[in-house]
Amino acid sequence: MDDISMKVENLCIDYRPLKNLPSIKKVFHELPKDKNKVIHAVKNVSFETKRGEILGIIGKNGSGKSTMLKALAGIFRPDEGNIDLRGNSISLMSIGVGFNEDSTGRKNIILSGMLLGFTEEEMIEKSKDIIEFAEIGDFIDMPVRTYSSGMHSKLAFAITANLDTDIMLVDEVLAVGDERFRQKSLEKMKTLITDKNRTVIMVSHEMNTMAELCDRILWINDGEVKEIGDTQKVIDDYIAFMNL
Amino acid sequence: MKTLRCLINDIKKYRKYIIYSARVALQAEVTNAYLDWFWWILEPVCSMLIYFIIFGYVFKNTEQYYLVFIYSALTMWFFFSRTINASVKLIKASKGIITKVYIPKTVILLSNMLIFLFKMFISSIVVVVLMMPYRVSIDYHLLGLIPVLGVFFIFCYGIGCYLMHIGVFIEDMSYVIDILLQMLFYFTGIFYSVGKSFPAPLGQIFETVNPLAFFIAQMRNALMYKTDISLKGLAVWFGISVVLAINGSCIVYKNENTYVKVI
Numbered sequence: 001m002d003d004i005s006m007k008v009e010n011l012c013i014d015y016r017p018l019k020n021l022p023s024i025k026k027v028f029h030e031l032p033k034d035k036n037k038v039i040h041a042v043k044n045v046s047f048e049t050k051r052g053e054i055l056g057i058i059g060k061n062g063s064g065k066s067t068m069l070k071a072l073a074g075i076f077r078p079d080e081g082n083i084d085l086r087g088n089s090i091s092l093m094s095i096g097v098g099f100n101e102d103s104t105g106r107k108n109i110i111l112s113g114m115l116l117g118f119t120e121e122e123m124i125e126k127s128k129d130i131i132e133f134a135e136i137g138d139f140i141d142m143p144v145r146t147y148s149s150g151m152h153s154k155l156a157f158a159i160t161a162n163l164d165t166d167i168m169l170v171d172e173v174l175a176v177g178d179e180r181f182r183q184k185s186l187e188k189m190k191t192l193i194t195d196k197n198r199t200v201i202m203v204s205h206e207m208n209t210m211a212e213l214c215d216r217i218l219w220i221n222d223g224e225v226k227e228i229g230d231t232q233k234v235i236d237d238y239i240a241f242m243n244l
Numbered sequence: 245m246k247t248l249r250c251l252i253n254d255i256k257k258y259r260k261y262i263i264y265s266a267r268v269a270l271q272a273e274v275t276n277a278y279l280d281w282f283w284w285i286l287e288p289v290c291s292m293l294i295y296f297i298i299f300g301y302v303f304k305n306t307e308q309y310y311l312v313f314i315y316s317a318l319t320m321w322f323f324f325s326r327t328i329n330a331s332v333k334l335i336k337a338s339k340g341i342i343t344k345v346y347i348p349k350t351v352i353l354l355s356n357m358l359i360f361l362f363k364m365f366i367s368s369i370v371v372v373v374l375m376m377p378y379r380v381s382i383d384y385h386l387l388g389l390i391p392v393l394g395v396f397f398i399f400c401y402g403i404g405c406y407l408m409h410i411g412v413f414i415e416d417m418s419y420v421i422d423i424l425l426q427m428l429f430y431f432t433g434i435f436y437s438v439g440k441s442f443p444a445p446l447g448q449i450f451e452t453v454n455p456l457a458f459f460i461a462q463m464r465n466a467l468m469y470k471t472d473i474s475l476k477g478l479a480v481w482f483g484i485s486v487v488l489a490i491n492g493s494c495i496v497y498k499n500e501n502t503y504v505k506v507i
Contacts, residue, residue: 015505074346076504092344099340100265102272111268114261115345143272 005051005088005199006072006167012080013042013067013223041067043223044081049167052196056214056231057203058238064223065203069169072201088199090167091116093160101145105136105155108144112159126162133188134158135181154181161188168192170202189213207235247494254348262351266358284363285370288318295435307437309378309468316371316467317434317460323364324400324456325425330356331404332411332418335503342504349500350493353404361397371467380468388466388473395478396459399485405492412503432456452477455484 015038042064049055057065071078073092099108109130113123131140134155139147147155160168170189186209192198193213204210210217210231217234219226226241227234255262274280292315299305300314307313331353335342338352375382411417431454432438438457439447451457458481462473 013505015502070343070504075343076346076501100268100272101340102276103268104272107268107271111261111265112345114264115341115347120260120264143276 003051004048005053005086006049006201007084007086008048008072008081009046009084010081011042011045011068011071011078011083012040013064013071013076014038014040014079015067041223042071042078042220045220045223045225046081047218047225047228049199049201051199053216054193054200054202054214056210056217057201057220058205058207058210058217058235059220059226060242063220065220066171068220069171069201069203072167073169085167088166089117090169091160091163091165092169092171093157099144099152099156102143104142105134105140105144105147106131108155109159113163116163116165118163130155130158130162133162133184150178150181157181157185157188161185161192166197167199167201170200170204172204186213207239211235247490247497250497251350251490251493254351255354258348258351261347262355262358265355266362269355269359270362281366284366288315288322288367289370291318299435305436309375309380312371312374312378312380312468313464314435315374316368316463317432319364319367319371320396320460320463321429321432321434321456322367323360324396325429326360326363327357327400327404328407328421328425329418330360331407332421334404334408335412336507339507343507349408349496349503350405353401353408353496357397357401357404375468381470382467383470385466385470385472389463391478391482392459392462392466392473395482395485398489399455399459399481402485402488402490402492405489405496409492409495409499412499412506428454428456432460434460437461455481 045064045068047055057068059065069092070076072083073090075092100111103111106127109127110120110123113126114120118126134140134151134157136147136151136154139151144152144155160170189200190213193200202210202214214231216229217231217238218228219234219238221241227237270281277283279286292311295314295318296311300307300310330337334352334356335349338349341347342349342352407417407421431450433441433451437447438451438454439461441447442450451461458474458477462478465471465473
């Protein structure tokens, strides 16, 4: 039986930063020389994940990890290459998942779920568990803009962790929040991981957590695959590389 | 055709989100404001009173049903200007959502337009109230409002798509829009009749060429003057609006991949 849950082939993602884009003044006077400067954020990355596997992605800041997760989540299309989800549903867990800052946490739970393909009724049903998990008390009925960054991430984690998608992408979420929530989210992650039908791809700089949770590690350096394989070996190589 | 199919599919797929998101935004707006939804009426009413005092009283405008004349035009104008102002900043304002989850950008525009449409309908209640003391009678011509407002909505959506796209790439576009809107406001005949105020045939030409002046004039024909709307003119603007809407959507669909990367 084919237990591949996702296949990524020759993934390339380029982008042009906003500061290089023209203002009206530049349009009429001078076009910046680096107007067409393109940054290759991800270059020819290929990998596969198996159903039930936890793949960790590590790399220094700006190496293309989060960009790649966004492409995997379908937020934008890759410039080259292919992402085959094999019909699986996918969600990205990151700080402030699809929040409308002026609306309450409760309404945002429903909005976030609807954007991920759930119905309003399904989300109302799931809301109770999400609110209970998020532990933000009366703030759930306050506008999200009044939340602290910790509360933001708690709610974001609670939403994604309680939505049943086949593939979960986790971007640095474990690295924020108070100690109690970190422990709780770790426990929740472990529960999610024990579901043999769910694939988890997580990005984190917390090497201890990655070593504890991940089955394999993909190390990205300057947008390219540096190493992929055994968790401890890749982490050791990465730490050695960073300490050079 | 592919764009139209794509747009229709997205509207079908995200229709519940569009409605819920608009509802949530409206609720958030009223919760955060001291006078709640009353502002949606108060804003055009205050503008109407200012124009009524200046142009009706000081400049002695003799237009029939002058309060209704100004207020009904203002409700349409507010819808248009809100759509335009929001569109140009929409992608950057939605950064929190579009960088975390995929959502067609046309859906975000439609959801915003639904908010403004709702506000327009709420403020339209005042039109009915204002018509009573003037004893403005209505007849079957009122049905003409439906196609006029329909084409007006498609037109605003089309322009909104273009501005949403341009707003991502040109930082200071919102300043240009402010100036253009101000110009357009005075050329649209909110507080005067474009057709009557310019010498013939200029008045008629301005009223036909300026879409806002055209839509507002047709709305007044149906609502206040019990006259037929210009079906020929409306057909032309319908054609233009559909082309704008499809082409604008096409540009947004083609470039939405880039939006997320550059903001």
